[in-house]
Amino acid sequence: MLSETKSSVSGKKPKFGIVVFPGSNCDHDTYYVLRKIIDVDVVFLWHKQTSLDDCDVIILPGGFSYGDYLRTGAIARFSPIMNEVINFAKKGGFVFGICNGFQILLEAGLLPGVMIRNESLNFVCKDIYLKIENNDTVYTKGITGKTSLKIPIAHGEGNYFADEKTLSELESNNQIVFKYCSSDGSISEVANPNGSVLNIAGIINKNGNVMGMMPHPERSSDSVLGKTDGNLIFKALVNNIFN
């Protein structure tokens, strides 16, 4: 009996593609979570490829692509596969950037704004709490009963910045998906780990198919690690797209 909720209409499992850039280092963690915990098909896509291998969802994983030289994501954005990723996104394909993947999406112009150095000047690696600001996206719809999500961050340049006009557009279009908050869900400067404007931790494009977030849901998806809020995002994505 097919009890898997992940099965798509055609009976085939959804296929995720994880792009591997030189310097990606969360590609295998994400692969593990998607295959073993979320139970979907997953393939790695080398950055020099020019095909997305018929994947349903593309993940740009965390890491330090091209050593973060020049600006984070600035060189990866011109990797050969990115032309395909951009075309895919423009046609409505689902593209999810995590940490360095988010930075690459910003450099590629698929999401607005930039990342600057953390306000503290320190690399910050710790659990933080996220408030879902928009629960009507394919990445968040159906996540209920949570005042906040506990997910770790690990970055030196996660201080999101955009000009006033862009920020008001993000707000009026409901494009801010996650904000840094305290465990009780309250949004304050104290809960902001990097100085991001408006406590922004994750945003989505106007069409609702491309999302970037700095926290690492793949690092809080396996109960062995003591926290599983991250897999709610992957599960929501699969359920909302394929069921």
Next chain:
Amino acid sequence: MFKAKVLIKRRNTILDPQGKAVEIGAKHLGLSNIKNTRIDKYIEFVVDTNNKKTAEDEVIEYCKKLLANPIMEDFEFTLSEWTPSQKEV
């Protein structure tokens, strides 16, 4: 007061990994004529003295002991008269 403008360059014989990585981006962009990309450091600051010799000495010491690593980098600088009214910090 003086405004110092310092350029610190890694010697050409020493690998510049950042320049090399950035040049891969140029290749991906299709810019096939771009060669020998080197990423150097440009640093500006104010020297709060009216004595040019003192200013020069301090800039040289700053460069030698902190801004540049004399084992692998060379530095050059210019000093120009500067007053705070010029609206720079």
